[in-house]
Amino acid sequence: MKNIFIYLAAALLVGAGCGSQTATVQQQTSTPTGSIQGIVTDYNSNNTLAGVTISTAAGGGMASARSNTNGIYQLGGLPTGAYYPVFFSLPGYGTSIYGATLGNTPSSFPQGNALSVVDAYLFKADASAQGTVYMNGNPFTQQTANVMIDMRNLTHNTNGFIGINSVFRTATNPTDGTFAFSNLPATYDCSLQVPVLAWYVDQSGIYYSGQRTASLCSGGTSYVPNINLTCNLPSPDVVATSQNISANNTAGGTPLALNVGVFYNQPMNQTVNPTMTLFAACATSAVSGFMWTGTTAGQFTVTVNATTNCSGTPYSVRFARNVCGSVQVSYTSGVFK
Numbered sequence: 199m200k201n202i203f204i205y206l207a208a209a210l211l212v213g214a215g216c217g218s219q220t221a222t223v224q225q226q227t228s229t230p231t232g233s234i235q236g237i238v239t240d241y242n243s244n245n246t247l248a249g250v251t252i253s254t255a256a257g258g259g260m261a262s263a264r265s266n267t268n269g270i271y272q273l274g275g276l277p278t279g280a281y282y283p284v285f286f287s288l289p290g291y292g293t294s295i296y297g298a299t300l301g302n303t304p305s306s307f308p309q310g311n312a313l314s315v316v317d318a319y320l321f322k323a324d325a326s327a328q329g330t331v332y333m334n335g336n337p338f339t340q341q342t343a344n345v346m347i348d349m350r351n352l353t354h355n356t357n358g359f360i361g362i363n364s365v366f367r368t369a370t371n372p373t374d375g376t377f378a379f380s381n382l383p384a385t386y387d388c389s390l391q392v393p394v395l396a397w398y399v400d401q402s403g404i405y406y407s408g409q410r411t412a413s414l415c416s417g418g419t420s421y422v423p424n425i426n427l428t429c430n431l432p433s434p435d436v437v438a439t440s441q442n443i444s445a446n447n448t449a450g451g452t453p454l455a456l457n458v459g460v461f462y463n464q465p466m467n468q469t470v471n472p473t474m475t476l477f478a479a480c481a482t483s484a485v486s487g488f489m490w491t492g493t494t495a496g497q498f499t500v501t502v503n504a505t506t507n508c509s510g511t512p513y514s515v516r517f518a519r520n521v522c523g524s525v526q527v528s529y530t531s532g533v534f535k
Contacts, residue, residue, distance in 0.1 A: 230277075230278045230302070230312065231274070231275050231276055231278060231312075232276050232277075232278045232312030232314065233272055233276065233312070233314070234254070234272070234273045234282060234284060234298045234300070234313075234314045235270070235271060235273070235313070235315060235316075236271065236315050236317040237265075237268070237269045237270055237318075238250045238252070238265045238269045238271060238286055238288075238317075238319075238320060239269060239317070239318070239319050239320070240291075240319070240320055241319040241320065241321050241356075242321075242322055242385065242386040242416055246265075246268055246270075247265060247291075247320060248265055248266060248268075249264060249265065249288065250264065250265040250269070250271065250286055250287065250288045250320065251264055251287045252271045252273060252284060252285070252286055252287075252318075253284070253287070254273060254276075254282045254283060254285065254298075255282070255283075256275075256276050256277065256282070257277055261275065261276060276300055277300075278300045278301060278302045278312045279300065279301065280300055281297060281298070281299050282297070282298045282299070282300070283295055283296075283297055283360065284296045284297070284298055284318075285363055287363075290322065290324075291320040291321060291322055291383065292320065292321045292322075292323050292349065292362040292363075292364055292382075292383025293363040293364065294318055294319060294320055294321065294359065294362055294363075295350070295360040295361050295363055296316050296318050296358040296359055296360060297358050297360050298314040298316045298358065300312040300313075300314055316358055317357075318358075318359075319356050319359070321383035321384060321385055321390060322384070322416055323381045323383045324381070324384065324416055325381075325383070325414045325416055325417065325420065326378065326380045326381075326382065326418075326419045326420070327347070327379045327382060327412055327414065327420040327421075327422055328377065328378040328419060328420075328421060329376070329377060329412075329422030329423070329424065329425060330370075330374070330425070331343045331345065331375045331376075331396045331408070331424075331425045331426075331427060332408075332426045332427065333406065333426065333427040335426075337375035337376075338370060338375040338398070338427060339372055339373060340372075341372060341398060342369045342372050342398075343369065343370045343375070343377075343396050343397065343398040344367065344368075344396065344397050344398070345367070345368050345369065345394065345395070346365065346367050346368075346394075346395045346396075347365070347366040347379060347392050347393070347394050347395075347412075348393060348395070349361050349362035349363075349366075349383065349392055350362070350363060350364070350365065352391070354389065354390060362383050364383065366379050366382065370396070377396075382414050383414070384414035384415055384416040384417075384418075384420075385414070385416055386415075386416045386417075388413045388414065388415040388420075389413070390413070391411055391412070391413055391414075392411065392412055392414055393409055393410075393411055394409065394410050394412050394422050394425065395407065395409045396408050396409070396427060397427070398427055404429060405429075405430045406427040406428060406429055406430065407428070407430055408425040408426045408428060409425065410422055410423045410425050411423075475516045476513060476514075477513065477514040477515070477516065478508065478511060478534070479511060480511045480534070508534040509534055510533060510534065511533065511534050512531060512532070512533050513532055513533070513534060514530070514531040515529065515530050515531070516528075517529070517530070
């Protein structure tokens, strides 16, 4: 009997040793994976939500799960060492976005699995918002302005919250400049702050925009502060280029043409009344014509009246136009041939 006990003990020790070696090999050869799990809750009622679709991009595909009757979910088999934007979607609510990171160091997954806990809140889509767009102190009634609420990047007092995967668009009423939104995700405490952007492009291609912040209140209407459209123009607005004149323009000779091309960061038309001036020690100039070659390019023809032989003399051309209440200027230079 004693020998039987010794045999069984030895067999158990050998088996344990083999099992330990197998686990070690498996950990070294397999790719570590992890899980994102947590509970989904209605922000307003604090009740857990069942049937929420949870999804994220993983390994070139999509990983998804649904919350159970207690609002609990788990996304498993996710490669470690990565950051995951996780989407929580349920009809009647805004799709909340949360961020989760799965570590890639052994301390992050001592049992071979990394774990990130993300408890998410959903915001019921039962709010509305309205406001008025202004220009120069008056309601914008010239044309129709675009208005947008982009919720994809928001700040809120919930851990890991990034935003709501929704962009709402509408347009102003051309008779009074008003606009309205409905079915917006919101909170009972009006703590969800969203940007409201309005913009308009006039016939000259000039871009006007304005932005305000609105607090969305669940079950009610939020009034957006008046949005004032102001002109937006990159600097520099214009870039002028020119070709050197090739001619033997002596004093009293035939006037020569200097062609200058102009390119714009913002489209425009002839109503902007651009001007051009030539600076040269040997000549004066007068603009003889302006020709458009497109919405963002044009060409001036400058008549050069030489007072002396201009060959080898430098010149400079100043191009200017009045946009957004300021003069936008560009210079180009060359040498007479």
